Amino acid sequence: MFDFMRDGGGRQQEAIDAYLDNALTPAERARFEAQMAADSRLRAEVEQLRLLRLQLRAMPRRRVPRSFALNPAAYSRPKAQPLLQLYPALRGATALSAFLLIFVLALGLFRGQFGVGAPEAAQVASVTSEEVAPAAVEEAAEEAAQLTNPEEAADSANEAPAAESELAAAPTAEAAAELAASAPLGTITTTLPTEELSFDQAQVVEATLPPNAGGAVEPPATETAPPAVETLNAVAQEAAVAEADEATARQEAPAPAETSRSLLPYQIGLGALFLLLLVLWLVARRRVRSL
């Protein structure tokens, strides 16, 4: 609908053109004619444009200089252009893949991928071990400092893996470094996964420890020390408890790394699919528009 009296410029000009091209509704036409009857300048302008249209329409048509018929020998069958025929399908598929990609990315973001939710999840997962580890490390360090004889050294050597096993629940490299720094005894082989060993295995490991591994420390007298056996029992129990705690923590806390690993193939696949479809769609669109 034309509001041709709203301004005196372009809007009125469009109304004149619409009047001349019969593009006004009957009501608009009647209103415009009433306006024209009252305005001689508007009338003159309409007349000018009417003449202009007549002159343009009256321009003689040129004769065709030659035939534009195609040579049957040069043009056989019209080319099949699957890209053009698939254009509507490509458009829909591109939109769908874009939606799915956004959905999967958002899902990853929600689950803590890309580092947004990861710290919280990691914190939940390691909270048990973090509570235990510092105390165990301090304890081991104190005992190591108080060592004065080989027997105590041997005891300490037996207890140290227990501390280590408690620490093993903490998945951070920092905790391992702290443990190594706080245990000066060479007999404490920090790489031994003692919490996974049974009591007998622990004995074997203990028995095979190098005699002078601790430098100033004498060979451990494990065979003649009943308290050491009790200690080993306690250590094994503590290790089992630590392992159970760790398993519980693993079950309770969602693992961000696993989530990331599980979503990543979908994200990469959808991203690649979206890019491929986008390129195909743009090429098809360009060809359709050039027709």
Added chain:
Amino acid sequence: MNEESLIQQAQKGDVAAFNRLVVQYQELVFNVAYRIMGDPAAAEDVAQETFITAYQSLRTFRGGSFKSWLIRVATNRCYDELRRRKRRPQSSLDEIMDENESFAFLRSPQDGPETHRQRVELALTIERCLKDLPDDQRIVTVLSDVEGYDYQEIANITRVSLGTVKSRISRARAKLRDCLQLLGGELLPPAYRLDTRGT
């Protein structure tokens, strides 16, 4: 054989059927191209390219007005050629030669020399004013005022909105009117010489 049958035959690879469509529409396509390009040689090239493209893309034609579809192909070929010319402008001497030769077709056996001169001059003036319009405005003017398409058809052909078509036509006519008043002088009808500018 009607147009629809010819199109179906042509879609199956019948060049003879397509050539019957060419004969039917070649004058229209050539004249649209000529008014838009303002140069008969360029219009000839555009018309030929239009029919080649139309034949090769005929499978994408999904019905509707074949004439409008063909004019859309021609209009797009004109856009392409105009863009190419802007990148590589032609010699103005060639254009002047073409321009003088191109109005020989206006001669009529009934016209005296003076009438013929006036007709040629008026046609030249209109051509010049059309050429001075921006490409977008010239195309809608040719389709609307020369070929007689309505606003909706022009919007479909040029793939712009109805409002854009209206505003382009409006601006183009205002510019043409001003240009003709400036260049046409005594060639124009008396009503056309009324100066209504500055209102």
